[in-house]
Amino acid sequence: MQSILNHPIAVDLPEHKDTIHALKMANAHFRHLLDQYHAIDEEIVRIETEVEPASDERTEHLKRRRLALKDDLMALILKAEAMRH
Numbered sequence: 200m201q202s203i204l205n206h207p208i209a210v211d212l213p214e215h216k217d218t219i220h221a222l223k224m225a226n227a228h229f230r231h232l233l234d235q236y237h238a239i240d241e242e243i244v245r246i247e248t249e250v251e252p253a254s255d256e257r258t259e260h261l262k263r264r265r266l267a268l269k270d271d272l273m274a275l276i277l278k279a280e281a282m283r284h
Contacts, residue, residue, distance in 0.1 A: 215276050229275050236268040
């Protein structure tokens with residue numbers, strides 16, 4: 200069962216699920232950013248569930264990085280959707 204602490208993009212942005220899937224299949228840059236996002240998200244979950252120790256500064260850095268990646272991914276999603284319409 201998936202932890203409620205995770206923030207998968209497709210769950211956070213269900214209205215963009217089809218675009219996310221299409222970009223994952225066709226856009227290597229999007230896929231790379233998404234892989235980074237998921238790796239950082241998993242690390243944050245390990246820290247928050249105390250599986251992996253980390254300083255507050257490290258945790259905050261990871262959360263800021265995850266948010267920046269989400270912003271980058273969202274920009275690519277919106278650009279792809281605008282090009283379809």
